[in-house]
Amino acid sequence: MSGTFWPLERLRTSRFVVAPVVAALLVALLMPSGVLAVHDTGAFELDGNATSSTSDDWDKVCHEVTGTDCSTSSNTSGAKAVAWAAEPNPNSTIFTGGGSKDPIDIDQWAWKDGAGGLPDKDNLMHAFAARYTRPPSATCPAGTASTCELLFFGSDRFDNSGDAQQGFWFFQNPISLGSQKVGGAEGFNGVHRNGDILVISDFSNGGSTSTITVYTWDSACTAAGKPFPYCGDSNLHLQATSNAANCATVGANDAFCGIVNPTNGTTAPWPFTDKSGNSTYLQGELYEGGINLSLLGLGNECFSSVSAETRSSTSTTAVLKDFVLAGFGSCSSKITTTAKDGNGGTIPPGGLSxxxxxxxxxxxxTITVDGASTWTGSVSFFLCGPASTACTTGGTQIGTGQTVNQSTTQPILSDTATVTSVGTYCWRAEFTSGTTGVPNASDAGSGNPNPECFAVNPVTPTLTTQASGPIQLGGTISDNATLTGTANKPGTPVINPTTAGGPAGGSITFTVYGPNNCTTVAGTRSVDVTGDGTYGSGAFQPQAVGVYTFVASYNGDSPNTNGTGPTACPDTTGTETVLVTDTTGVTTAQNWLPNDSATITSGGGSALGGNLTLTLYDNGTCNGTAIYTQSFTISGGSTATVTTTNNAVKVSTSTTVSWKAVYTSTVPNVGGSTSNCETTTLSINN
Incomplete structure (x- = not known):
């Protein structure tokens, strides 16, 4: 086909284009042949009927929207947006007023209901649309775009008497009927956005001739040819036009085409009654068309509403007549996130230490945008914790927003966050769209387990001990405990702290058991801890001999450092027992038991009789206090000898003692006598 195509600048930048105005209008460009086939992409049938055969058609669109039979029980095969709306009453919702024209913004359009008065050929019964995204291919070329974006549209009308001029608006903003007064009628809700698409089609000569023109709303255009040659009218940017756009004859090189049903009796897959009472279409009562948006540089547009309109001519200033308005898809965005470790690796199921x-x-x-092949925005990351099950709002922002677009390598990693407390943390990522029509998105995570949440676990330190060596009773024993593997206290704030946490606190408790058992507590003492180090129990003094066992335990410093259980008693390592012993010594002390003997003899041989008393003194003079006395009875014989048997009075030190013997006679005529003072000097060396 032949056609005219104007520069395909993006609509959002066209007002800023600075370029010389070339001759009145640019030289017509011929479409390249052989690759631009909107009617034979395989996504949708543009064949002049509404019934599907090999691929989707309007019967499936109807079923997908209404859920009713529509002569099929199937939905479309992957359409990303569909619309189907009925207006069976010819007197429903028609345009009115001089402001209802395509170059004028929607908020100045007016409509009325129940008025009638339109030619029957301009009364629409149903309107429908569908959009598809396909990978670029020979049958679905995309130019420089990354996807092949296809837009299909159609309508049926009450009567086929005469040529029909139709238009289809695809709005990015939601458009609906309003109740505010515009002139003498009611207005619409919503306004145009740069990039809205208008397709105007004219079928004449029984449908054999098809003219299609594609415009986009561009507020930079002030009039036809002003200020740019591609301005078709105020607010209308002419994108492409062709007077040979009949899908039945266009061949395989079309970027857009349209077709009407070529014969009477064409099946209407939904309830339909035309002016003549037919439930099938007379020739020309069904119209359908399609555009390869990517080839026109329009594949990035997201639509919310569609309106089919009839018009008095194909002129941009034509009077608008009937319309059918429907919702039609929208752009969507989604962000999914997964918590990672500091290297971007997978966090183990049990969490991190x-x-x-x-x-x-x-x-x-990972950001997914549907409905727009090019987009931009930013992604921001937030971290909640240390006591979170989700992070739907708030949290600590990690880094600043990162600029992203459709070419950004995904997944997108956040800046590194430093966490200083044990607990459960959850991420949230927020996508802020910079593209009109593409919504923002947030992901606070969901599911069990929540991929956005992770645990940070405490450490359990190691406590090694060494008791002192064996001692003799009377000495002291002690224990040393070496604590390693503690974690610092949480910083302030916990996430990305500006003040670091101090070393772990808590205390080590030393208990000594014994002797020779693990039940009798011989002593206990607690020592405060300041992080890793070796801590002493101090001295304990056992009170008995035997084996003593030290037991040490650390109570931890929550939340980051666990405690350690007590060491064993009985000791299994040989490092926590102390033997306490005692010594023996031989000492001598001499004890002298002083004894004496005495012999008494009568001088004349007379028999003796009486008492002989021996007395021991603690001096050498036989005077003073006696320390031992023993008496003997003497009888018979003239001589008697006696010996003391002292075993009670001892002399333990060097000294002088003396004995004196006194005989008292009881025999008449035999006198008594007294001995001399007998002395003994002792020298004792122990």
Whole structure:
């Protein structure tokens, strides 16, 4: 086909284009042949009927929208947006007023209901649309776009008497009927956005001749040819036009085409009654068309509403007559996220360790935008914790927003966050769209387990001990405990702290059991801890001999450092027992038991009789206090000898003692006598 195509600048930038105005209008460009086939992409049938055979058709669109039979029980095969609306009353919702024209914004359009007065050929019964996204291919070329974006549209009318001029508006903003007064009628809700698409089609000569023109709304255009040659009228940017756009004859090189049903009796897959009472279409009562948006540089547009309109001519200033308005898809965005460790790796199911008091983490976000092949925006990351099950709002922002677009490598990693407390943390990523029509998106995570949440676990330190060596009773024993693997306290704030947490606190308790058992507590003492180090129990003094066992335990410092259980008693390591012994010594002390003997003899041989008393003194003079006395009875014989048997009075030190013997006679004529003072000097060396 032949056609005229104007520069395909993006609508959002056209007002800023600075270029010389070339001759009155640019030289017509011929479409390249052989590759631009909107009617034979395989996505949708543009064949002049509404019934599907090999691919989708309007019967499936009807079923997908209404859920009713529509002569099929199938939906479309992957249409990303569909619309189907009925207006069976010819007197329903028609345009009115001089402001209802395509170059004028929607908020100045007016409509009325129940008025009638339109030619029957201009009364629409149904309107429908569908959009598809396909990978670029020979049958679905996309130019420089990454996807092949296809737009199909159609309507049926009450009567086929005469040629029909139709238009189809595809609005990015939601458009609906309003109740506010515009002139003498009611207005519409919503306004145009740059990039809205208008397709105007004229079928004449029984449908054999088809003219299609594609415009986009562009507020930079002030009039036809002003200020740019592609301006078709005020607010209308002429994108392309062709007077040979009949899908039945256009061949395989069309970027857009349209077709009407070529014969009477064409099946209407939904309830339909025309002016003549037919339930099938007379020739020309059904119209359908399609556009390869990507080839026109329009594949990035997201639509919310569609309106089919009839018009008095194909002129941009034609009087608008009937319309059918429907919702039609929209752009969507989605962001999915997964928590990662500080290197961007997978976090184990059990979570991460707090380590020495901090751990690094990241988030990974994947952004999906449907309905726009090019888009831009930013993604921001937030982290909640340490007591979170989700992060729907708030949290600590990690880094600044990262600029993203359709070419950004995904997933997108956040800046590194430093976490300094044990607990449960959850991420949230927020996508802020910079493209009109593409909504923002947020992902606070969901599911069990929530991929956006992760645990940070405490450390359990190691406590090794060494008791002192064996001692003799009377000495002291002690224990040393070496604590390693503690974690610092949480910083302030917990996430990305500006003040680091101090070393772990808590205390080590030393208990000594014994002797020779693990039940009798011989002593206990607690020592405060300041992080890793070796801590002493201090001295304990056992009170008995035997084996003593030290037991040490650390109570931890929540939340980052666990305690350690007590060491064993009985000791299994040989490092926690102390033997306490005692010594023996031989000492001598001499004890002298002083004894004496005495012999008494009568001088004349007379028999003796009486008492002989021996007395021991603690001096050498036989005077003073006697320390031992023993008496003997003497009888018979003239001589008697006696010996003391002292075993009670001892002399233990060097000294002088003396004995004196006194005989008292009881025999008449035999006198008594007294001995001399007998002395003994002792020298004792122990």
């Amino acid at each position: 707090i380590g020495t008091g901090s751990v690094s983490v990241k988030d990974a976000a």
